[in-house]
Amino acid sequence: MSMSQTTPRHIPDRLRSPMQARLMSWESLLLAVAVGIFILNTLASPYFLDAWNLSDATFNFTEKAMIAFAMALLIIAGEIDLSVASIIALASTAMGVAMEMGAGTPVLVLVGLATGMLCGAFNGALVTKLGLPSIVVTIGTMSLFRGLSYIILGDGAFRGYPADFAWFGQGYVFWVISVEFVIFALLAVVFGLLLHKTSFGRTVYAVGNNPTGALFSGIRVDRVKMILFLLTGLMSGLAAVCLTSRLGSTRPSIASGMELEVVTMVVLGGVNILGGSGSIPGVVIAAFVMGLVTFGLGLLNVPGIVMSIFIGLLLIGVIALPRLWSMWRKKRV
Amino acid sequence: MRNLGPQGADGSGDTPPVLTLDNITKVFPGVKALDGVRLDLYAGQVTALIGENGAGKSTVVKTLTGIYQPDGGQILLGGTPVPFATPQDAAKAGVTAIHQETVLFDELSVAENVFIGHAPKGRFGLIDTAAMYKKTGEILSSIGAKISPAVKLKDLSIASRHLVAIARALSVEAQVVIMDEPTAALSQTEIEELYELVDTLKAQGKAILFISHKFDEIFRIADRFTVFRDGQLVGAGIMNDVTEADLVKMMVGRSVDQLFPKREAEIGEDVLVVAGYSHPTEFEDINFTLRRGEILGFYGLVGAGRSEFMQSLIGITKPSKGAVRVGGDIRVIRSPAEAIKAGIVYVPEDRGKQGAILDMPIFQNVTLPSLHKTSNNGFVRMAEEFALAREYTERLDLRAASLDTNVGALSGGNQQKVVIAKWLATKPRVIILDEPTKGIDIGSKAAVHDFMSELAAQGLSVIMVSSEIPEIMGMSDRVIVMRDGRMVAELEGDALTPETLVRQAVGIRETGGDT
Structure with missing residues (x-):
């Protein structure tokens, strides 16, 4: 019974069309939530449906989302970086030092990005070369990076960035479309293509699902992880440029606690915190959801501390919903 | 064969057994792990349970300790049937097991x-x-x-x-103590101490079931033996009545020819030359040449260092010494990626962890090491991925609902086909198959064997690591036997007999068999 003589059974490529799969996905659920929040906001406040107000709302998430895209890839690959907010602090401080030394805007941007990448390289080296768990490494560097920033700045602050530096965080490309929003949109496309359309993206999923299997399949697992730490560092550097430009100053407490908001965004976007699955469209929608919620509550004069309660409830609710739904259906059968 | 009958009607039959497995059958999907076996354990005596890997020894242990429920037959304790429904029941009945890794x-x-x-x-x-x-x-x-x-x-x-x-x-x-390969991790003096301990337990009147591959220790401490082959009882009796040769014959004695459709392949030039490959702890001084179209078997007991050597050959662990020549070039292989480039691929024994990525679809598993072929400037082209996956999975007669089904949803045999398809898609020169048919159903087993034979006929060089003697005998052109990390024999032609394989693997010297 030779293989070549028997007619092989034909196996179809797919059972469900990609369209069908998309309709049933997490992203669709999240999109429905986003639309619901949008409608609620419209009903709750007469000021919500205003082009400039909506434009302002985007600043709630653009900087976090830049980091969240890279973080999504890192988490899908089975690692995490909790030091991102501290990287912002250190990168911003480095820019401040460069400004004091008379650097112009192009140099400031380069310093910010380079500092971010260096921090990412440091995290990546500790994880891949020494084989340490990334959650421990980056909890350590979280204190380290911000600590350096405190040593340099103490109680003080860097002010007086060049006027043209303000373009990144305060500029508009066209009408109500801000520079930050354009950067966010471009990065969404770039990271979406990188994760979903390239062979590198495929290896990210493979590493996250089964690092041993990926290694045995000839994937340079450590190199993939190193690249992702560098990317996350770079995106944190970029977020530092935008945030510093928007605030116009650097304090060592800049972006405090942002790492958790970034991770929340990634998880809300449907990325499995244990690695292996998730998508960039999911993270993009999650960014809008979080932005809309905080902005809508802001219009209603809800204080920030209550807002974080809402975000927490939203995260738990959206994650628990599908589970509750399937439990309820099982009970009915 | 002596003493196949139910009771130990062999002289010491006056004392009834403490524990008896009577006509026990255990069926797993596609495999009959135990087929109406009988096992008697006597107070104050050591019974050795002997058999190849896969003969059903560990299934017996799990049945005795209440982990598995038999599909047929009964367990008799002091003559009365008792259900061992849970491990707690077994413990209450006084049965206790010391596993390899307790x-x-x-x-x-x-x-x-x-x-x-x-x-x-x-x-x-x-x-x-x-x-x-x-x-x-x-x-x-x-x-x-x-x-x-x-x-x-x-x-x-x-x-x-x-x-x-x-x-x-x-x-x-405990009344009954099960010792499953207790000496595997012990040094010689520690083994001696263990023997003394077994004697102490005997003197206390415990019934001991002793499972071991090593003939010297079986002859040293066992009073009785029971031999299993393919889940069936083939012999039982008193140690004094048998020789090593008798036991070896019982373990392997079967016709191995017809099951394995080995095709004549033309054996060509040298493809892979391995010289002096060593590792600080796992293996030492491995030398061989693999030729085009050849199937080279690696036989040995579990733990003989075969998998460790193979994984070193593809760059997972670094050798301390040694070199490889592939297709004429001397190469240092430091990672699986470099091994793939050199044309050496490895189908691991541990499918779930090392072989496949279970939570990813079939087509993505198949193309994972070949992504450069199915992508353009780094962008994957899905149509080509499906085409490549289809080409190789259909050659292997894969059974799956669709190519975007996750590999984890397939049966063991079909998972193995996906892993083999993945490696063939890289167009290798040498394919290493580590226990290629372990834990898969008979049908898929035959398909894997047939396909292996076809690959060799097409000019691929195959290394097959296997602990199953029929598979080794049926498929290999030549067999290297490893023991304790060393090559101890290279057998082919008439020198390649089941008895010689077992002798070399367990280290019985006396009557020759070396080539």
Whole structure:
């Protein structure tokens, strides 16, 4: 019974069309939530449906989302970086030092990005070369990076960035479309293509699902992880440029606690915190959801501390919903 | 064959067995692991259970300890049938097992390990620590172990841990003690101490089931033997009545020809030359040449260092010495990526962890090492991925609902086909198959064998690591036997017999067989 003589059974490529799969996905659920929040906001406040107000709302998430895209890839690959907010602090401080030394805007941007990448390289080296768990490494560097920033700045602050530096965080490309929003949109496309359309993206999923299997399949697992730490560092550097430009100053407490908001965004976007699955469209929608919620509550004069309660409830609710739904259906059968 | 009959009608039959497995059958999907077997254990005697890998020994242990429920037959304790529905039932009946890796707790003291789950209770239901330490001390000294009950387990040597495991077994007042390859991790002096301990247990009237591959220790300590082959009983009796040769014949004695459709392949030029490959702990001085169209078998006991060597060959672990020549070039292979480039691929034994990525679809598993072929400037082209996956999975007659089904949803045999398809898609020169048919159903087994043969006929060089003698005999042109990390024999033609393989693998010297 030779293989070549028997007619092989034909196996179809797919059972469900990609369209069908998309309709049933997490992203669709999240999109429905986003639309619901949008409608609620419209009903709750007469000021919500205003082009400039909506434009302002985007600043709630653009900087976090830049980091969240890279973080999504890192988490899908089975690692995490909790030091991102501290990287912002250190990168911003480095820019401040460069400004004091008379650097112009192009140099400031380069310093910010380079500092971010260096921090990412440091995290990546500790994880891949020494084989340490990334959650421990980056909890350590979280204190380290911000600590350096405190040593340099103490109680003080860097002010007086060049006027043209303000373009990144305060500029508009066209009408109500801000520079930050354009950067966010471009990065969404770039990271979406990188994760979903390239062979590198495929290896990210493979590493996250089964690092041993990926290694045995000839994937340079450590190199993939190193690249992702560098990317996350770079995106944190970029977020530092935008945030510093928007605030116009650097304090060592800049972006405090942002790492958790970034991770929340990634998880809300449907990325499995244990690695292996998730998508960039999911993270993009999650960014809008979080932005809309905080902005809508802001219009209603809800204080920030209550807002974080809402975000927490939203995260738990959206994650628990599908589970509750399937439990309820099982009970009915 | 002697003493196939039910009772031990062989002279010492006057004492009835303590425990009997009577006509036990256990079926797994596609495999009959035990087929109406009988096993008798006698008080104060050591019964050796002998058989190849896959003969059904571990299934017997799991049935005896209540982990598996038999599909047919009964367990008789002192002549009356008892259900072993749970491990607790088995423990209550006085059956206890010391496994190769008994679960013990590193951070707890010796006494706590011995009495975990059944510690003596004092007032208010609290653990009576003093009594626990005292009893542990008594048990330890009764087996001649000089270990303090207060020491933490992590501070003990492997041999001492073994003694703790045995003490634990004795603390439940066992009638039947199962020892599953107890000497695998022990040094020679420790083994001697274990033998003395077994003698002590015998003197205490325990019935002991001793599972081992090593003939020297079987002849040293066993009073009786039972031999299984393919889940069936092939012989049982008293050790004094048999020789090593008799036992080997019982273990392997079967016709191995017709099952394996080995095709004549033209053997060509040297493809892979391995010289002096060594590793500090796992293997030493491996030398061989693999030719085009050849199937080279690697036989040995589990733990002989075969998989470790193969994984070193593809760059997972680094060798301390040695070189490879592939297709004329001398190469250093430092990673699987470099091995793939050199044309050497490896189908691992552990499919779930090393072979496949279970939570990803079939087509993505197949194309994973070939992504550069199915992508353009780094962008994957899905149509080509499906085409490549289809080409190779259909050649292997894969059964799946669709190519975007996750590999984890397939049967073991079909998972293996996906892994083999993945590696063939890289167009290798050498394919290493590590226990290629372990745990897969008979149908898929035949398909894998047939396909292996076809690959060799097409000019691929195949290395097959296998612990199954029929598979090794049926498929290989030549066989290298490894024992304790070393090559001990290279066999082909008439020298390649099941008896020689087993002799070399377990290390019985006497009558030749070396080539």
